[in-house]
Amino acid sequence: MKPCILLIEDDSDMRELVAGHLEHGGFDVQRADDGIKGQALALQYGPDVILLDLMLPKVDGLTLCQRLRRDERTARIPILMITALGGTKDKVSGFNSGADDYLTKPFDLEELMVRVKALLRRSERAPLSSKHNEILSFGSLTLVPERLEAIWFDEPVRLTHLEFELLHCLLQRHGQTVAPSLILKEVWGYEPDDDIETIRVHVRHLRTKLEPDPRKPRFIKTVYGAGYCLELPTGDQIAALEPVMREARAARPAQARAKGGQAA
Amino acid sequence: MKPCILLIEDDSDMRELVAGHLEHGGFDVQRADDGIKGQALALQYGPDVILLDLMLPKVDGLTLCQRLRRDERTARIPILMITALGGTKDKVSGFNSGADDYLTKPFDLEELMVRVKALLRRSERAPLSSKHNEILSFGSLTLVPERLEAIWFDEPVRLTHLEFELLHCLLQRHGQTVAPSLILKEVWGYEPDDDIETIRVHVRHLRTKLEPDPRKPRFIKTVYGAGYCLELPTGDQIAALEPVMREARAARPAQARAKGGQAA
DNA sequence: GACACTCCCGAAGAAATCCTGAAGATGTCC
């Protein structure tokens, strides 16, 4: 039985290119060229995965995504969003409408294939959001569990598993100081042990990846004798910080952030 | 069991938008369109979180917030304040009247979600300052155990553990003279020893952080031969003192208050 | 005013906590 994929994309060239590749890869592909038809087809066929372009006529991708999530019949279908990153912040912060993964144009067809298969695999073993596999967004930060990535001021930052969990833990308690014991329980699953040293190292790694100047943390603050506290910018602060972030990134080699991160 | 949220907002469009999103996110939402109804519903339902708009007919948000805090039955419900103004002034005065978190319009619905969930999680947080976990407020002073901070005349002041405990101890006995032996027992856990010298130093630190002129204490007074006594301004005195505080802060380098405090 | 007592100040030592850099340990992929 071939897995069924719903492809919602208005540009016909792109649509046929992608659809052809998927069909050649052994998938059944349903096509839609706007949001309305997309929603109808999603209900009609109950596809295994939905590929959703962000820019769509009639109903845009974000709205459609939310609608699909709201409807019980389509709520648990994995959605892969296709977008042009680096545009307005609204798009990035809009990932929270319930997508499971994303892909930026232009993308490699093989990479698309890999991601679709990953989504299919995941929906088999983890029927619903068992832990956190939903995209979570807050201001200038977006966490994408599917690819262990943080989109931070419009640029993807690769994280390790523990770094991701740690950041997730702090984000869930944004503005609050989180005690080491709680972090250990949530991220490591430890009990009343106190291996605080390990936390420190991972916090440092997060800082080198996110902070403009890791020596003087702006966002991941430490509260002496109490724990760590995440303080993300909101509203106007985001726009005000953008030049700072850009400059900091230009100063540091990009590879130090994207790949090595801590060792380099 | 769904967590219950009380949403107090006069603008009906905004109210339904937020309420819908929260309900979709798995919350029970009670709605109120003015301060009076809001207070009534808070008592009736005992919600887990209260979303409170600042601009309200009948009773404004700040006043309502203070009232809710004063009433034993609603005192420990987390309050998330929503306002159109982004000025930090309003923000801290929001905290000052007892709010736990703060959001400015326009805000991202997902961000609201994260904050609400963070507030719900508060109960499980590890108490930072050993015993006290709840925001304690009196006039122009608010103690936030969450961050080991005191909001003092609309400006956050970072405290150390002992400073916080000491101030907390004095605030709980506001207007009374607290004997050193009692302070030692409450803050240090000592018994009838007399290490009064240590107390003096910490009182001094508090004074350098809070008093306009630490040499002539206005608020943390010493009662010769008896102990210390906290006397905070009330009512009109607060407004009268604000220019004094502002001037004192401008005269001293900000870093001396926020960071070093005592050593510098 | 002399005296004992209490309190404030500055600073320096002690202790706790945190950061840094780097080295092992482990697991994965080719």
Place this chain on the structure above:
DNA sequence: GGACATCTTCAGGATTTCTTCGGGAGTGTC
């Protein structure tokens, strides 16, 4: 096995916080 990424552990140093101490100022009593 070797290259690589990740996680943990550790020692040294920097920072923050807490305590202690001597000198001096203030307070109350005789």
